[in-house]
Amino acid sequence: MAEGTEAQGPPGTTAAARARPAAHAHTGPWLAQVLRERISAGELPPGTKLAEQALAEQLDVSRNTLREAFGTLSAESIVERVPNRGVFVAKPEAEDVREIYRVRRMIEPAALLWGELTEPALAGLEEIVGRAVAALEAGDVPGMADANQQLHGAVVSLAGSPTLSTVMDQTLARMRLVFNRMSDAPDFHTAYAERNRDLVELLRAGRREKAATALRAYLDTAEGELLDHLRRWGR
Amino acid sequence: MAEGTEAQGPPGTTAAARARPAAHAHTGPWLAQVLRERISAGELPPGTKLAEQALAEQLDVSRNTLREAFGTLSAESIVERVPNRGVFVAKPEAEDVREIYRVRRMIEPAALLWGELTEPALAGLEEIVGRAVAALEAGDVPGMADANQQLHGAVVSLAGSPTLSTVMDQTLARMRLVFNRMSDAPDFHTAYAERNRDLVELLRAGRREKAATALRAYLDTAEGELLDHLRRWGR
DNA sequence: GGGAGTGGATTGTTGAACAATCGGCTCCCG
């Protein structure tokens, strides 16, 4: 998994320089996306220092442009900026986990209660649940994690609000950081596939309040387990 | 209200250069804040083009630093960046108003339903309502607008989540842009002071579901009126 | 009168320079 999917390549004509959208258009956002992917993928684990000069020449962009990308990522809490010290890949603590779940406990049930339950949206949710169950039976843990995140993202998208979907995406990115912190990630998602299925069935039946309540309980226990594992395993 | 509160002054020794936090620490965020205030205050009305070179020398910062501030503001949807064309003060259209209310209709009632109703929080809400009523009786329209925004911000802060509070702050900033678009702002807020009072009373009585439902209805009508006025007066 | 072509202005990006600050090292002193 080292080549092919990753858009490696800066503007210049040097080393690994290919597949960049265009020379004179948005290198900043492109760069931010590259870093996002590398961080989510687990290389650049939490706590890693991102030195400006080194990274700039490795990615073959100017220090200025790299700085712009840092600004974006720091606004997303994916990266932490310490004045005069540098930027580091965010290293979520217990408080960060609590904040993540505070957000999720608000916007996910809200979307269930008040979002627009169109037929295609419901079908989409069921499709995702199907994939999660398939991954479960195949023992494909990363696949389950993926499907799980997609499901919760799809739930929020019921609200029909790009703003809230963005917030949820960023929150899920922070979740990935939390998982990256725990080197031995137990199969957190195994137990949740079933819960997700029940959730979508409640939605299909139109029982929104019940679904919202169940989701809140679900998020409560998930937060608790995560905090436990963080206490025991996370440094 | 032209001097004293505004932190005018860049790094150099030139013209209006005073009261800057520190030379070698965060001019970017400081600059973003200056622009935010100028935009919210109504100078730099929606649609204004923010030319890099002109603004840079007027504020006595480098074009690079100004660019960083633009990045921040564009992430907040306060400013719109058009590639190779420049940045403009955001000019909210009907769709933007709908998006604003989609967000508010989710997170405000959610905070009412599931936020933590501490005694000091309730007292804070009541205090804001008091100020709004006072402003109403004094005919102080800007004061009412202020209190109104503060109230809704305080509602969301019941969720206890910095992330959601930030989202709400940015959403309220976009609301201010909408009002700035409508040169003849009628007394939108007059009718809402009373509704706000009822809302807080319901909360005090512990009737959260009722409060949430009322707030959603409130937001619906507010959105409708805003869209009407935008159709008739906007542009 | 309408459309292609051209010139000027503005943005996107880079590179290098300098000041400020931090961390670690050495050296001195008790």
Added chain:
DNA sequence: CGGGAGCCGATTGTTCAACAATCCACTCCC
């Protein structure tokens, strides 16, 4: 031998100046 003050190198924060790419408006030609 231990501990703290002071210095040095490395990194970050900010600015300046240059160049390429793009767009807008104007002119000119048909």
